[in-house]
Amino acid sequence: MRILCCVKRVPAPGAKINITADGQDVDTAHLGFAMSPHEECAVEEAVQMAERFDGEATVLTLGPPEAEEQLRYAASLGIHNAVLLSTDGSPWDPQRTAAAIASAIGSLETEGGPFDLILFGNESADSGGYQVGIRVAHALGRPIVNAIKGIDPDLDAGTTTAKREIDGGFELYSLPMPAVLGVKEGLNLPRYPTMKGRLASKKIGVKVLEASADEGGQSRVRLKQPPAVESNTVKLGDGPEAAPAVVDLFEELGLM
Amino acid sequence: MADILVLAETEGSEVVEATLEALTAVRSLDGDVHVLLVGDAVDADDAAEQLGAYGADTVHVAESDILNTFGPEAWGQALASAIEELSPDVVVASGTSKGNEVLAHAAARLGLPFVANCTVLPAQLADDDEVELTRIQWGGSLLEEARLAAETRIVSIGHHAVEAEASGGPAADVETIDMAIDADLARTQAVGREMAEAGVTLATAPIVFGGGRAVGSAEAFAPLEELASLMGGRVGCSRAVTNNGWRPHRDQVGQTGTRIAPELYVASGISGAIQHWVGAMASKKILAINTDPEANMVTKADYFVEGDLHKVLPAVADEIKRRRS
Ligand SMILES: Cc1cc2nc3c(=O)[nH]c(=O)nc-3n(C[C@H](O)[C@H](O)[C@H](O)COP(=O)(O)OP(=O)(O)OC[C@H]3O[C@@H](n4cnc5c(N)ncnc54)[C@H](O)[C@@H]3O)c2cc1C
Numbered sequence A: 001m002r003i004l005c006c007v008k009r010v011p012a013p014g015a016k017i018n019i020t021a022d023g024q025d026v027d028t029a030h031l032g033f034a035m036s037p038h039e040e041c042a043v044e045e046a047v048q049m050a051e052r053f054d055g056e057a058t059v060l061t062l063g064p065p066e067a068e069e070q071l072r073y074a075a076s077l078g079i080h081n082a083v084l085l086s087t088d089g090s091p092w093d094p095q096r097t098a099a100a101i102a103s104a105i106g107s108l109e110t111e112g113g114p115f116d117l118i119l120f121g122n123e124s125a126d127s128g129g130y131q132v133g134i135r136v137a138h139a140l141g142r143p144i145v146n147a148i149k150g151i152d153p154d155l156d157a158g159t160t161t162a163k164r165e166i167d168g169g170f171e172l173y174s175l176p177m178p179a180v181l182g183v184k185e186g187l188n189l190p191r192y193p194t195m196k197g198r199l200a201s202k203k204i205g206v207k208v209l210e211a212s213a214d215e216g217g218q219s220r221v222r223l224k225q226p227p228a229v230e231s232n233t234v235k236l237g238d239g240p241e242a243a244p245a246v247v248d249l250f251e252e253l254g255l256m
Numbered sequence B: 001m002a003d004i005l006v007l008a009e010t011e012g013s014e015v016v017e018a019t020l021e022a023l024t025a026v027r028s029l030d031g032d033v034h035v036l037l038v039g040d041a042v043d044a045d046d047a048a049e050q051l052g053a054y055g056a057d058t059v060h061v062a063e064s065d066i067l068n069t070f071g072p073e074a075w076g077q078a079l080a081s082a083i084e085e086l087s088p089d090v091v092v093a094s095g096t097s098k099g100n101e102v103l104a105h106a107a108a109r110l111g112l113p114f115v116a117n118c119t120v121l122p123a124q125l126a127d128d129d130e131v132e133l134t135r136i137q138w139g140g141s142l143l144e145e146a147r148l149a150a151e152t153r154i155v156s157i158g159h160h161a162v163e164a165e166a167s168g169g170p171a172a173d174v175e176t177i178d179m180a181i182d183a184d185l186a187r188t189q190a191v192g193r194e195m196a197e198a199g200v201t202l203a204t205a206p207i208v209f210g211g212g213r214a215v216g217s218a219e220a221f222a223p224l225e226e227l228a229s230l231m232g233g234r235v236g237c238s239r240a241v242t243n244n245g246w247r248p249h250r251d252q253v254g255q256t257g258t259r260i261a262p263e264l265y266v267a268s269g270i271s272g273a274i275q276h277w278v279g280a281m282a283s284k285k286i287l288a289i290n291t292d293p294e295a296n297m298v299t300k301a302d303y304f305v306e307g308d309l310h311k312v313l314p315a316v317a318d319e320i321k322r323r324r325s
């Protein structure tokens, strides 16, 4: 079984996200980088499926050369192959991103055969466009369902079941493979890299391809902060002695 | 005058509240409001009355057997066909999971851009081929002004970005559109459901007791469980907790977890990282229990108890039991 997952390098901010002076990007001067938690689950799922079905798992990212960090992180968890679609790091719109990813998948499949499953995050952590996976699936002519929190392939039948999170439960789907899924955090509990995994990830070869596609119809003008939250925090007390004040608050709010 | 097409999202035999939000949002645009109602699960005349009361002029019913249960690909094709047939200037849905999904499918089919999760719909959206839109990034921690250039402008309005408000309009006209949906798109139709036990969920609980990394272990959530059960609430948690395997992911509050909106959110041992905050900020009131008075959760909260959660929470439970006995 061949599995591909697509991840995006994003800054990992703490209490506040700062913006650069020209408003074009998040100020990453003091930040680390990560991928969306949804995509971490896609990577974990790909590793688990490769283990279960004796398959091969590949990770792909479109971004600046530094995005190799996210590819190596995925490799440290057990992903076998890594592909970097290299850009200059400026923000790419969703149509352009999807077109470049779809054409790269085309060439990867010409070389190595089709991917039975391609996993995307439900949405990217930063831009949250809710569409790159869907556009890629259309370009490849494959089925896709989003918001998936459970996957169970049946290789003999050539299908996979997929559980979509809905309010109060799950909706079930059964897709023919090759298929594409947009997954959400909660799909699994991602593992942490082991020392052995970290060492191994330093040695894997990253295949670098030049990303290329035409610009789409959406472009960034600037980023800005949402209206500030003003709060005059009222201190109810210190330690366990504050308990009566807390329960008074419950009463005041009609919660008792 | 412009034509606006709104996608109706349905759940069982009802149009969902989020669609009424979308209809409220498009009132800032000057145009005829068309609604696409997909499949036969919702009675068209009932829908015409309800949607008319929120400003719809015409309800177009997309008819085809394959559309009667939700399937993102078939619904996407239905919307794309309706766009080709009605040539609207603007296409809108609420930015729910399925709303964004169906818009993305239609946009992919038609080779059009799609701008997700706008905070408002400016009047120019109906009038100009090129427009600046404000949209949500990072689950709401940041905003982006984006330019959209397209003859047909496909956008979603962020879920809960506007409150649904009736316009008091008359029942909408009903028209049917026969749809030729590709039979093989049945491959992504929902084939069944698995529902959890009924009761208050994290999203609907009146009080949520959230615990963060400082709780320290799965067992140490016992006092939060006790408080939730005493108060008819639910236990929530931060991602640090789910990552450690102390709680299931369905308890996680935040950007990649659940958005909560209780009367009171009691956040214990949670620092208030921006991705946690966006899931908690719709709470009516927030009480932070933390050893650090400078923690982001504390400075944004309405109330604060300074101290060790392991001592404060059992004392609160004891006080509740004392007053009730
Ligand atoms: C793209 C992305 C998405 C994310 N999505 C989410 C999400 O959906 N939900 C989420 O929660 N996080 C999310 N995160 C993670 C988030 O950035 C934080 O890492 C996480 O919320 C921190 O959890 P915490 O507050 O429990 O832990 P910490 O940040 O470690 O905070 C612990 C707090 O406990 C306090 N404390 C210590 N001891 C005690 C004590 N004895 N009593 C009381 N207080 C004490 C400390 O002062 C501190 O404030 C996301 C991250 C990324 C990058």
Ligand SMILES: Nc1ncnc2c1ncn2[C@@H]1O[C@H](COP(=O)(O)O)[C@@H](O)[C@H]1O
Pocket: A006, A007, A008, A009, A036, A038, A039, A060, A061, A062, A063, A094, A097, A119, A120, A121, A122, A123, A124, A125, A127, A128, A129, A130, A131, A132, A133
């Ligand atoms: N630059 C990128 N490189 C690789 N995958 C991406 C990129 N951008 C988006 N994706 C994938 O597409 C999903 C949806 O992204 P979006 O449409 O931006 O919400 C993400 O969760 C990723 O899996």
